[in-house]
Every structure is written in structure tokens, then in C-alpha cells.
Amino acid sequence: MSSIDHFWAVIPAGGAGTRLWPLSRSSAPKFLHDLSGSGRTLLQETRDRLAPLAEDRIVVVTGEPHREAVLAQLTELAADSVVAEPAPRDSMAAIGLAAALLERRDPDAVMGSFAADHVVADPEAFRDAVRRAVAAAREDWLVTLGIEPTFPSSAFGYVHVGDPLPGLEGASAVREFVEKPSVATAEAYLATGSYRWNAGMFVVRPTVLLDLLHQWHPEFADALRAIAAEPARLAELWPTLPKIAVDHAVAEPAADAGRVAVVPSSFPWEDIGDFDALATLLSRGQDEAGPVVLGDPSMVLSVDSTGLVVPSAGRVVAVVGLDDVVVVDTPDALLVTTRARAQEVKQVVAALKDGGRDQLT
Template sequence: MSYIPHFYPVILAGGSGTRLWPRSRKGHPKQFLRFNGERTLLQESYARVDPLAPPDHVYVVTNHRFLEQVHQQLPAVPPSNLLGEPIGRNTAPAIGWAAVVLQQRDPDAVMAVLTADHIISKVDAFRRALRAAVDVANEGRIVTLGIEPTEPATGYGYIERGKPLGTWHGFPVYELVRFTEKPDRATAEAFLRTGRYSWNSGMFIWRVDRVLEEIRQHLPALYEGLMRVGQALGTPDERAILEEVWPTLPNTSIDFGIMEHVQEGAVIPVDIGWNDVGSWEAVYEELPKDGEGNAVEGQAVLIDVHNSLVLSDGRLVSVVGLSDIVVVETEDAILICPRERAQDVRRVVQALKDRGWEDYL
């Protein structure tokens, strides 16, 4: 498989992963963890694009505190390609910064925004979809990969597709009509009935000049700050200017700031075995099960236990007579909850913050 010309994967790896506490911590969030394999989520993200772009074309945007962890996990990526944010400012500034860096390096750059915390099981289909997306992006469109929905989920944004634009690399491509942030259940059900909606995967492909023009139009304050950062690139003041400008940038997502306003967008519906690993329920779905429907890692004794997730980092865990639960044991904390309440784990993290129990975050 040949490299794609002028193609630059940008992996976003700055998230905190609070819904996967207690394994995911502020100093070692979920993108650096292993789930059902030898490689971490970040390493899997890199491996998926490795045949499409050389290592020096891959960039990672993360919090400055994680730069060393990223370098250790991705030693092939040049350290100069690891962009460390002074503080988290959401996805629009992170993506904009990467776009400014790439524009100076290669004015014809096509950038793929990918995330470090997804599982994609159908890797060949994903790579073909990226090749299709790059071709569409080179025609001037903002492209997103849409995940075919399996349920009226309320935790994802939705993308409405319109008229067909053609077929690239075997993938039908459609006009992007509307981008809707996480809807309520009734709205999600209505979306699915139309057959025109995909889940937002958070993966975007565009020419860097095109996305910077979108930022200029719709997020002018961000654009102004990014231009200051860009002017300082390669100078002795580069980091000082970044640290001065970064806290002043608008704290907004690329979804809200750009995608909801795009006029010439395209969506490629894909079936790539996608899971955003956003909760312990999502982890349960990915792991192999025993005959009772239990997903188990580490030492555990289960008696009359069904359809549960039991993970032990060291100590023996015993469970008797329970079903549909999550048990996660770590060195200093244990989580127990019903699987259906897995999304509420973030409330535990908030409670720890409220109590000042920083050592457990």
C-alpha cells in the first residue's frame, strides 16, 4: 500500500477519559491504556495510518504533560511533530494549531483529524475510506466519516446526508446537509427513521487552506490567535508566544465552531467496526466473553455471575450472584456499578474533585 501524497494524519490525544475511571487518570488517561491487545489506543491509532503516511507526516496534539508518554509510545514520530498544548482549549484550537503548522510545511497538505481513543476493527475499510476522503477533500470539500448508526444513541452528534456526489474508491459520498450535536432520544429516533443520518465519528479530512478559511470566517478570534502563533513558528519566541496566546483562544469544539456552519461539506458513510470507547459499557462490548457473557481480565472468581465486566489489575476479585455489572479494580481504587449506569462514572470523578481527593484523579 503506497503513501498518499501530501497526506498528514493528525491524532488528537489530549482527552482526560473521565468515564473510564479508575483506570483512566489525569496523569495517564485512556489513550495510553491497552484494551484487548498489546498496543495502547494511541499506538493502534498510529498503526492504522502507518501504511498511508510516513512517520514524519504524522502529528499528535496533546497536553504538554503527556508529551513524554506520547514519545515513548510512538518513538517513530519525530518529537517536533508532537504538539503540546499549554492547557486544554477543546478541539478547534488544537486542530487549528496543527493546520497552521502544516500549512507552513506544505501548502498542499491534506489533513486527517483522527482521535487517539477509538477502536476500529475493520482497518482495511478505514484505510480505503481515508483514501476516498482525501480525493474528495482535494476537490475543495470539508469531509467527515459518518458511522452507520445501530441505535438511537444520544451520546453522539448526527450528520444528515443529502444528494449523492459520486463514488470514490468504492465509497458513495454525499452532500453534508446538517450537523446536529447530541440530540434527545425522540429526536435520535426520528433521525434513524429517515435513513439519512450517520453518527459523527469526530474524524475529518480537509485541505489545510480550506479549514483555515473556515476558521477565519466562523471563528475570527481563533484565527487571529492562530496567525500570531504561526508567525512565531521556527523563531526563538515560538513557545513563549504560544503560551501567551493559547489561554486567550476560544474554548470551542470543531463540531460547534465549524462543522455546524460548513456549506460545502461531504459525508462518507462507513462501516469500519467503530467504537469510541467512551464508557465501561463500550469496553465490555469490545472484550471477548465467556459462556456466561462475562468479560474478565485478571484474577477473578465468578459464581452465578452473568453479562458483567470484571477487570483486576492485581488483587483477586470475587463476585457472587450478580448480573450486568461493572467491577474495575486498581491499586488504589475500585469501581462497582450497573452496566447501564456506566456513563455516570464521570460523576464519581466530579465528586472526587469536589472533595479535594486529587490523589485519586
């Protein structure tokens, strides 16, 4: 399969991953880590997944503090392929800035935006979906990939899939985006067969995205285009941009205006939000007794235990008589919890911040 002419992959690399502490830190967020045991970090896997489509047309948008780490992990990138945000201003600013830069750089560009910290198990199926999305984006649709739900999650937003778009294979109109529902509502969605998870994957011509933004937030779009025209104004204009997600700023109103398409997709996808999700991901296809291990299995000794052990400090970790335990060992901090309580790890991070120990967060 060949690459796609004028296709640009935009990789927003942000988010602290607080619930993955102490592995993920503000100084080294989730996307910089190998969470699949593949030997590649989430950021590197995201790049690997997109390179066959985009070749070297890859733009990473990340926070200024992570610029060097991103370049160190993606050695094939040119330095000007990493756009550093002076401060985090949510996803519309990050993706909009990339769009404004690409609009000037390549008038025929179609961009696809894919978060740096997602896991996709079948890259070929992913790329097939992107190809279909690009075809629809060339017809001026704002296109989202609709992930096939595997359970009635209340943690994701949903896309309500409408009628197929004539002449655009595998693409349908979007009726609406719906916010994270209750589990009961999610079960009803799944029963209809016409709802998909919204994974925040958008494929669109940069000009279309900015023009849509201009409809509802004209000053926002103007500011982004002003920065692209005159990059020296970044520091001045960036702090004036609204902090808003691309979903709220553009995707939802554009769907109501009949401008959004969805490519329903069936590749396995994970947003590894916490250690419970990570344990699920790593235990897939493993029938062995004992906890799953992210790292060197010879460093873990288990007696009658299950769960997840991350021995990343080079020390032996012994677990005796605990079910669904989570042990994450790092050189300066250790976490012990259970899969069921994994969400509450953020309380530890909050306590560390409150206690003035930010260097550990």
C-alpha cells in the first residue's frame, strides 16, 4: 500500500496521564512510555502507524517542556516538525495551530489528527479507515473515525451514525455527537448498532477545519491564522486562545450543521486511562497464571496472585496472595493498589502536589 499524496499526520502529544502515576509524570507523560511492552513508546507507535500513509509529513504538537523528548524519540522527524505550545490550551488550539500552519504550507493538504497516547492493535485496518476518511475529507467533510464499541462504556463519547454518503465508500453522515452517557444509555446505544465511540480522531482539510471554527469562533480562527502567518506572534496570541476541546468548538456544531462524516471502523483501540485498562490490554491472549508483567518477567516472583506488576526500577518484586493487585515500581516512587481502585491513583498525585512534592508528580 502506498502513501497518500498531501496527507499530513498531526499528532497532538499532551495530557499528563495522572492515573498512570508513578509511571507517567508531568515531566514524562504517558505518550513517552512503552505501555505495551513492544519496545516502542506510545508516541513512537503512533508515528509508526502513520508513517506508511504520511511518509515524513508528520507534525507533532506538544508542550514546550516535552519538545526535546519528542525529538529524541522520533529521530526521523525534522526539528520543524515538532510544534511546541507555550502552554496547554486544550485540543482546539493544538489541532487548530497545526491546521493553520498546514493551510499555508500545502494548499492541497488533508490532515488527520491522532492522539499520541492511544493504542491501536491492527494498524493495517486503521490505515484502511484513514484512507476512506481522507477520500471524504477531500469532499470537504469533517471526518471522524467511529470506533466499534466493545462494551457499554460510560467513559467515552459516542457518534450517532446516519445514512451512508453516496460515492464515499465506508463513510456515513453523522447525526450527532453525544457526551459520555450512563452505562444504561450506552447499552441502549449498543443495541441499536448505530453508535460508535468517538476517539477524537479527525480527518479534514485544514481550510475546512478553520473555516468551520470561524463560523462559531471567528476570533479564534483569525488568531490561529495570524500565528501561522507570523510565527513570532505565537507568544503574544497563544494566551488569548480559548481553552476548548475540538469536539465542542467544531465537531458538535458542525454535526448539527450536517458537515460531519464518520468512517465506522473495527480496529481494536484502547485509551489506556489507568492501570486497570493497562492490565486488560496486557493480559489479552495470556492464559498464564499470575500477574501480567510490563517489563522483565524474571524480575517478578508471584505466589498465588493476579493483577499487574511493572518492575521498572531494576529490583525484584515479590507478590504473595493478592488478587488483581497493581504494583508499579519506579526508581523514586512505588504504587500499590488494586485494579478496582486504580482510578484513585490521582488522589495520590494530588496529595503529593499539596505536600509540595511536585518533583514526584
